[in-house]
Amino acid sequence: xxxxxxxxxxxxGGPAGLTAAIYLARxxxxxKLVDAGNxxxxxxxxxxxxxxxxxxxxxxxxxxxxxxxxxxxGASIVAGRVTRIDPIDxxxxxxxxxxxxxxxxxxxxxxxxxRRPPMDxxxxxxxxxRGLIRYCPICDGYEVTDKKIGVIGSxxxxxxEAVFLRGFTADIVLIAPDKAHELAAEDRETLRRYGIEAxxxxxxxxxxxxxxxxxxxxxxxxxxxxxYPALGSDTHVELALQLGAALVDGALVVDRHQRSSxxxxxxxxxxxxxxxxxxxxxxxxxxxxxxxxxxxxxERPIVRERLKGSGAAKNG
Numbered sequence: 681x682x683x684x685x686x687x688x689x690x691x692x693g694g695p696a697g698l699t700a701a702i703y704l705a706r707x708x709x710x711x712k713l714v715d716a717g718n719x720x721x722x723x724x725x726x727x728x729x730x731x732x733x734x735x736x737x738x739x740x741x742x743x744x745x746x747x748x749x750x751x752x753x754g755a756s757i758v759a760g761r762v763t764r765i766d767p768i769d770x771x772x773x774x775x776x777x778x779x780x781x782x783x784x785x786x787x788x789x790x791x792x793x794x795r796r797p798p799m800d801x802x803x804x805x806x807x808x809x810r811g812l813i814r815y816c817p818i819c820d821g822y823e824v825t826d827k828k829i830g831v832i833g834s835x836x837x838x839x840x841e842a843v844f845l846r847g848f849t850a851d852i853v854l855i856a857p858d859k860a861h862e863l864a865a866e867d868r869e870t871l872r873r874y875g876i877e878a879x880x881x882x883x884x885x886x887x888x889x890x891x892x893x894x895x896x897x898x899x900x901x902x903x904x905x906x907x908y909p910a911l912g913s914d915t916h917v918e919l920a921l922q923l924g925a926a927l928v929d930g931a932l933v934v935d936r937h938q939r940s941s942x943x944x945x946x947x948x949x950x951x952x953x954x955x956x957x958x959x960x961x962x963x964x965x966x967x968x969x970x971x972x973x974x975x976x977x978x979e980r981p982i983v984r985e986r987l988k989g990s991g992a993a994k995n996g
Contacts (some may be wrong), residue, residue: 682696691782694719696949697789699965700744705753790916799885833910841910938968
């Protein structure tokens with residue numbers, strides 16, 4: 681076949697995939713990273729809980745710096761969405777719109793997509809950029825300390841997110857997204873105990889002003905400093921399903937070394953069940969890359985040959 685065969689194909693250019701690419705390149709392994717360009721991290725206006733950036737850093741800037749670092753050490757990164765992956769003798773073959781590649785190992789770092797609240801798309805993006813819509817109270821709950829917060833969600837998941845945010849502010853309203861709340865008696869008691877108001881839907885965010893976002897509900901208009909959608913997310917496991925990888929709760933199952941149930945297939949970041957945080961994804965990317973390197977070395981020794989005419993060495 682005419683395609684080059686790499687030591688590893690990394691699918692996904694978010695914090696997990698790029699961390700793995702940096703490690704793999706510095707292990708002197710050949711790799712191709714294919715990035716669809718929709719990393720959830722790149723949408724973060726400013727993250728202030730990422731260690732090492734006391735003034736915060738935008739997700740777009742962080743991802744760009746990580747990409748630059750991986751390329752500095754020789755990582756080949758291309759834009760594209762991998763649509764097909766098949767097992768072949770000695771590895772895998774993957775295809776995307778403008779190319780295809782073979783690789784001995786594959787790392788899936790395809791992430792997830794948050795489900796958006798009912799509202800105009802342009803308004804959503806504007807509100808997200810200004811911090812009027814937020815998706816991660818673990819990341820930025822500190823920024824809404826003592827502010828008026830709306831949580832769009834219902835059921836146990838919505839209640840849990842509202843209760844988590846109660847540690848940052850006393851002013852929280854839980855709004856049902858598309859109909860009246862259907863809450864168990866235990867959930868209603870939890871809301872009462874924490875002093876969280878429950879408002880029936882349907883709801884729609886209708887305006888973003890300089891300092892607030894307005895949500896229209898079945899019980900009238902509400903203005904909030906920020907709104908948190910608690911509507912769940914969709915995990916990008918389509919490629920894993922093509923290979924028959926095991927899932928749990930819609931996420932990829934991996935062992936403590938990030939190996940999936942399919943030999944030669946690894947996964948890291950939000951596509952794996954766990955804490956959806958940049959730091960966690962980066963840690964898993966580092967673990968996955970190191971595991972890939974060691975697994976490759978068991979199949980074929982990874983040694984550095986001495987350069988001819990010098991005391992330096994080169995890859996064998």
